[in-house]
Amino acid sequence: MxxxxxxxxxxxxxxxxxxxxxxxxxxxxxxxxxxxxxxxxxxxxxxxxxxxxxxxxxLPKGIELLRNPDFNKSTAFTEKERDILGIRGLLPPKVHTIQEQMMRVLENLRRKPNDLEKYIFMISLQDRNKTLFYRVLLENIEELMPIVYTPTVGQACLEYGHIFRRPRGIFITPQDKGRIVNILRNWPHKCIRIIVVTDGERILGLGDLGADGMGIPVGKLALYTACAGIHHSLSLPITLDVGTDNEALLNDPLYIGIRQKRLRGPEYDALLDEFVAAVNHVFPGALIQFEDFGNKNAFRLLNKYRDKVCCFNDDIQGTAAVTLAGLYSALRITGGALKDQRILFLGAGEAGLGTGELIVSALVAEGVAEEEARRCCWFVDSKGLIVSSREDLTEHKRRFAHDHPFAPDLLSAVELIKPTALIGVSGRPGMFTPEILATMARINERPIIFALSNPTSNSECTAEEAYRYTDGRAIFASGSPFEPVEWQDKKFYPAQGNNVYIFPGVGLGVIASWSRLVPDEMFYVAAKTLAQMVDKSDLEKGRIYPPLTRIRDVSLRIAVSVAEVAYRRGLANLPEPEDLEAHIRSLMYYPDYEEYV
Incomplete structure (x- = not known):
């Protein structure tokens, strides 16, 4: 001593x-x-x-330091650090700033021949130097978000076994039953506050990709850090590899998952129960985000756990919030109130029904009776318009089955319902045909057209089609990005209704307050907050969401609104700070190099 x-x-x-x-x-x-x-x-x-x-x-020393992505600064280590940390001579002699390193990254990135190669390059950077990865992503978010997430992450998942380089996150299989607690303890970081978990059954609109779906949790958590400042050491991606029904994967020698048909029934439920219990044992209070589960399991698991543990489903609730925000913004252009809209959904899965339920909750909060609120939302599934006379409806669909004549397809439903807004969440490309778009334009002066299916190849229509066939009058949003469109001497900037506007801020607000649960009210206030952050100048350009360059401000404001719900409803496990916004801002990580000596 x-x-x-x-x-x-x-x-x-x-x-x-x-x-x-x-x-x-x-x-x-x-x-x-x-x-x-x-x-x-x-x-x-x-x-x-x-x-x-x-x-x-x-800190690790010597060559081990340079191989540790959490601490590595590469050529940015100072002369003093090189001496003290035992890395003198292991690096080129030139000491670079992080700005100079970013120049090198972007120069090499932009030389890549396609987006998948750019994805591989960025993920490889994340494996070497996390601070530099997040700094490049944050400062070039509009350019790089389509690379690290949709639409490129979809292609990356399709080829995950073939581009696999280093493991990320934790894989849990049915063979791990009874020892999930021990597996979670293998993770090197012990203070985990947020987990994104998938079982790979419904990856974007691409279907069952099994263990190859790990690209989704990894990508989502990268956006939590870049867009909301949640430090990467606080997050954990997990894939529950319960098999796959994708024969192409089962026959692929480079597939990374277990080779068996997808586990279902009581054994599947038992594995999920053990997983949720293990998370709460090893990482008490951690937020669990369910991602890309199949429709039947997604609704069922959310209903099972939402009132027991801190969790939400982004496909159901996050998509609902970003869509509701888009509707609020669009109404600033068209005029009128949400309660007066007739909203027709193509697709009655997680995204569509989740959005319908949140719209109903929003209208009820605004004083509309629930039955009347449900009459604002109409759905077309693969068999036609959802009406009360149909006998093939699930419980979730039946809540929106109205007493109305049946329509066998989308075009006839549009003619019959005369919707003010058409929302595509079907995962089927080209479903908003020129005739349907023209019909929407005939019915409405400013038709609201949201083609939200991901990736871009699954979009119900392109931005150019939406503007062309509505004579430039459409208020358009898509799930994946489209380039600006010029039409009859006008330039339109298509809005991207991406969940990245919602889930990072919701997650930040939940973990900042240590909320015990994630009620629907948090997604309602997130949607209202997001819509309020759209400037008039954005609306004039056809943009109904803020530019991605403002994403950290958006996430901060949503986090404050979400935390206020936690404190108001008695869900927070931390005393409320005197200045909640300043407190949350202080928690946001900015990727810059730390001085070690």
């Missing part, structure tokens, strides 16, 4: 020998003693020196 006395402060600081490596002891003690004698230091400053020294001693 080493001791340093400060008589004028009546204080003794005792430093355990194991906190100070021999090579740095003289420098450490000399630095503190010199400043203490000249009264240039304070107790807080001395404590900070000790904390920094402890941090230094916990």
């Amino acid at each position: 080493y001791s340093i006395s400060f008589d004028d402060q009546d204080m003794i600081i005792r430093v355990p020998k194991e906190m100070v490596e021999p090579y740095s002891l003289a420098r450490f003690l000399g630095d503190i003693a010199t400043r203490a004698l000249t009264k240039e230091t304070s107790f807080a400053e001395v404590s900070e020196v000790i904390k920094r020294q402890k941090r230094l001693d916990e």
Whole structure:
């Protein structure tokens, strides 16, 4: 034990020998003693020196440091750090700034011949240097979000076994039953606050990709960090590999998952129960985000766990919130109230029915009777218009089955219902035909057309088609990005109704307040907050969502609104800060290099 006395402060600081490596002891003690004698230091400053020294001693050294993506700075290590950390000579002599490193990354990235190669390049950077990866992503979010997430992540999942380089996250199989707690403890970071989990059955609009669906949790969590500042060490991607019914994958020698048909029934439920219990045991209070589960399991699991643990389903609730926000923004252009709209959905799966339920909740909150609110939402599935006379409806669909004549297809449903808004969540490309778009334009002065299916190849129509066949009058949004469209001397900037506007802010608000649950009200306030952040200038360009360059401001405001719900409803496990916005802002990680010495 080493001791340093400060008589004028009546204080003794005792430093355990194991906190100070021999090579740095003289420098450490000399630095503190010199400043203490000249009264240039304070107790807080001395404590900070000790904390920094402890941090230094916990760092890997030498070549291991350069191979650790959490701490690696590559050519940005300073001369002093190279000496102290044992990496002198292991790097080129030039010390680069992070800005110079970003120049190199972007130069190499933009040379890649296609988006999949760009995806591989970015993920490889994440494997080498996480700080640089997130800084590049944050400062170039409009260019790179389509690379690290939709639409490119869809292609990456299709080829995941063939482009696999390093494992990310945790894979859990039915053979792990009874030991999931131990598997979770294998993760190197012990303070996990948010988990994105999939079983790979419904990856985007691409279907059952089994274990290859791991690209989705990895991509979602990258956006949590870039868009909401949730530090990457607090998050964990998980794939429940319960098999696949995709014969092409089962016959692919490079497939990374177990080779069996998809597990279902009581054994599947038992595995999910053990998983949820294990998460709450190893990472108490962690937020679980269910992602890309099949329709039947998605609704069932959400209903099963939503009132027991801190969880939500982004495909159901996140998509609903971003769509509702888009409707609120569109109504600022068309005029009128939400309760006066007739909204027709193509697709009655997670996204469509989830959005319908949130619209109903929003209208009820605005004073509309629930039965009347449900009459605002109409659905067409693969068999036609959902009406009460049909006998093939699931419980979730029946809630929106109205007493109305049947229509066998979308075009006849549009003619019959005369909707003010047409929302595509079918996963089927080209379903908004020129005739359907023209019909919407005949019925409405400003038809609302949302083609939300991902990836781009599954979009119900393109932006160019939406503007062309409505004579430039459509208020358009899509799930994946489209380039600006010029039509009759006008330039339109298509809005992207991407869940990235919602889930990062919701997650940040939940973990900042340590909320025990994630009620639907949080998604309603998130939608209202997002719509309020769309400027008039954006609306004039046809944009009903803010530019992605403002995504951190959007996430912060949504996080505040979500945390306010947690405190108002008594769900928060932390005392409410005096300044909630300042508190949440202080938690947001900005990717910049730390000075180690």
